[in-house]
Every structure is written in structure tokens, then in C-alpha cells.
Amino acid sequence: MSEVLVLVDHVDGAVRKPTLELLAIAKRLGEPSAVFIGDAGKTAEVAEKLKAYGAEKIYAVEDSQIKGYLVAPKAEALQQLVAKTSPAAVLIVSSYEGKEIAGRLAIKLESGLITDAVDVQEGPVTTQSVFAGNFTVTAKVTKGTPIITVKPNAATPEESAGAGTVEEFTAEISDAAKTAQIVASQPRKATGRPELTEAAIVVSGGRGTGGNFEPIEGLADALGAAVGASRAAVDSGWMPHSFQVGQTGKTVSPQLYVANGISGAIQHRAGMQTSKTIVAVNKDDEAPIFELVDFGVVGDLHTVLPAATEEINKRKG
């Protein structure tokens, strides 16, 4: 069986959940091999985690030559690994960085690229959700090594031990790849709430909050949810951009999405339309968001949400 390369998405050796989802997908296509580009001191810890989720092999690429530069060196390292392993596919998380690595890699390998898959099955055949979630598209790569970037939540991580053999790989990085530098990096502050793209429940607020996110945060905490925001709320400076849901923010696909004081513009829908259950609270009974909902309350979020939060907390005891 051919290997399937999974590029590990991590923060200083902490493997992010979407990588574990990719390992589950890789198992459907061949033998999962993880590619860890990072600090050699973290390899053992990272390998243990990847092994527990089915990685048969882990290629450890020490990053002293790569760290501090934008994506081009990572694309070079992957190109060399593909040349060595002739994989059945390369799977990468659909983040900014992931997509850029994939773009450069596709040109280097003369291979087709599919981005933002929400499912990948044997073939590999991909499923994409396009036009703000109004169409589902299945596609495949017809030339070269299929390179596929996959959105978070496209699969459920599967705990099952792989062989987890670690193999060091030394990549040759050209000077030409070291041209865009990361001058400074400020890690995102932890909010204590689940991460937006990984959360099972998301409670969002828009312009209708008038800048007061307390009712949103209260409900989110009662439900164990992440907090999201519309662009109007972000543009008003009420929430950081990292909370924005939509076309130019995060795509979320939770079990439950609660939109409060959000009208439901197409660009917002693009980021939440595939949520399993959608609930909205909005003063205006003609707000377009109500076209999408499983349940809607026409009312003022400043009274409905605190009251609902109280009832929920009471029920939880």
C-alpha cells in the first residue's frame, strides 16, 4: 500500500486537532505517514501523539533552517519527501499557511491541487462545499500526486495505534526559498473557551449586540461554546478579527450555531451555512438569517439571551 503524507499542523510541538482528522482520512487512502517540520527536541512527544492516531511513519524534518521564513522552505521540504516516498496523496490542513504551501508544492510537483475539501474518500475523491455552501462538488486530481487541503471537522480523529516509526529527514533548503521572513510573531491569547473552528457549539454576535458581548459570552459559557462575531462587530472594534466567522473570517461547521443580532449576509453565511443546527435571535422577523434556521426567536437579544442563559444554568443544576 502506498504512503499518504500528512503535513503536521502544530504550535511548538502541540499537534492541532485537524492533523488528527487528516490521519483518519489518510487511513482511507493508504498508509498514513506524518511529516513533522519542527524542533527536533519535540519529535518524541509529537511522534507519540501521531502514533496514537494511526501514523505508521513519522518523517521528522528539523526546522532550524526553515523557522523564521514563510512557506517556501516548507514547500521545498515536502517536495523532497514526495520525491523520496512517491505517496498516493499529500494532505494538508486548509489554513492560510497550509493552502500556500499546497499552492507552491503543486507547481513544483506539476500536480493538481484541490483546496478546502470537506470530505475525502478512496480515489481520492474530494467533496467541496462551494458558493457559500449552496453547492456540493465532488472532484479528483487527474495529474501528478493529488495534493488536497482539508478543512477542519472533515473527519473524526480515530485513536488506533500505528507503528509510529520515526525517520529523520534532512531537507536541502535553497537560499531562494528564504526570501520572506517572519519578523515577529505574537501567539494568540487563550480565551479559556474552545477554539472557534474546532468547537461543537458556536455562539456569535453581530451589529445587533451594539457592542455589548456579555449576553453572547454568557450563553456561550452556559453551553460550553466558542464565541464568534460578524464582520460588522469586528469592524466596529468590538471583537478581534480572529473571532470573525465568514468568507474572510473562519469557516465553522459545528453541531450548533447560534447567531444573535446578525442579519445573515451571504459573506457571513459562507462561514456557517454548513452548521448542523442553526438558531438565530434577531429583532427583525424579516432578517435573511431566518431563512436558514432550525429555530428562531424574533426578539431583543439583550433580554432573550440572559433569560435563556439563566434557564440553561438552572437546568444544568
Added chain:
Amino acid sequence: MKYVPDATADRQFESDNTVDRVGVDGLLSELDEYAVEQALQIKEKAGDDTEVTAVCIGPEKALDAVRKALQMGADKGIHVSDEAIAGSDAIATSLVLAKAVEKAGPADLIVCGMASTDGGMSVVPAMLAERLGLPQVTFASVIETQGDQVRIKRDGDTATEVIGGTMPLVLSVTDQTGEARYPSFKGIMAAKKKPLETWSLADLGVDAGDVGLSVAWTEVEETTARPPRTAGEIVTDEDGSGATALTEFLAAKKFI
């Protein structure tokens, strides 16, 4: 910059699974307006001998997108159009764009949007950088230029970063960079006199056999419209009834 079907209209696919670009009105991709705006601001800061050229690949109607950029203030327009390009994937699009950028003359900065509003892949800027052998600084929310140095701030998934590079390079900008200007009446009149060229694949020296639907390295097998959502229950809040109904719903669905 790309000419795309209006996202607020009813977008469809053709029977060959390509995007319907005829039945739905098109426009300059909104996210590319931000790219034009930033290019103009950089030009204004750099001084008079700096020129902004707007490049778009697309069908005949895509000329509208080029005209819009000229009206906003770009100096020159280039429209790459050729029947053979129809149905191209990102790989072929980036090939044609790279050749057009080369033919347009040496550029210090190639400014792109962060994504198109139709395909929305966000990979064309990186592909272009790879093909042209240039650095990329992408997904900018703030841009600073000084001489040949470019520094941007960007909001990544896990961190806010400052990225720096030396021109020439490929830059992509997000909608966090600030509203794009509207064409003024003066701008609209001036645009009519600005140079606008249309290039074919032959003009670019690109083999028609390297682009288009039939040679795309990806193939769409099926497009399915999402089934319309069945109308949900909507209640009107009166004296706290909304909160109770909401709680009941969430409990029934086992979210509590």
C-alpha cells in the same frame, strides 16, 4: 484581479460543471478591490513615476473589471482573453498570469486579493510567486513600504505575524486593509483615455494545449445544489416566552 459572478445573485454551474459566467451578472471580485486600493495607496506614497497596471484573465465581459480598476485610478489595463482558457484550474490560471506579468514588464510589486469570491482558493498568489521565483507576503491586514522593503501584518490561525520581504515580490491583501475607494466622476472620465490592451494566449507565448478545461489537473465530477433547508420553527418573544422556547429547543436537541 478576477471577474466573478455576483455572490449575491443565484450562482449556478453549467452542464460541464464549469461556473455559469453568462447567466449571472459578473463584477470585479470585491476582495480584489482591496488589492487595487492598496496598489493605488502604495503608488501615491511612492510618487509619480510609479505605475499601477490592472491585469485580469477572463471572458469578454471581464473587461468591466479592468475598467473599474482604471476608474479607481490604475494607469493601465491588461485583459487576457482567449477561448482556450475557459475552464482552467488554478494551476493554468497562475501560468497565464505569470506570463502576463512578465510581458507587462518588470514589476516591483504584484498585488493580489486574498481569495476570489467564486473559487476562493487563496492559492493563486502563492502559485504566482512560485512560478516567478519571487517571495510572497500574503494575507496582509496592514501594509508598510519603505524603498524596496515591504512589511505586512497578518492575522494567522494561531498568531499575529509581521512578515517582511524585499521587492520584487507578490503581495496579497485582506479586507482588513481598509475600504476601497469609489470611482469619482473625474476618474470615470479619465479611465476612457487610459491604455487598455487585450492579449491572447499567442501574445503571451502560452500553448493553448496547456490551459483550459480539457487539460485541467483537477476534474469536477459532480455539482449538486444543496437541498433547500426545511423551514424551521420561528417564535416571537413575548414576556420571556422566547427564552423559554429557546431553552426547550436546545434541551430537546440535547445541547443542554
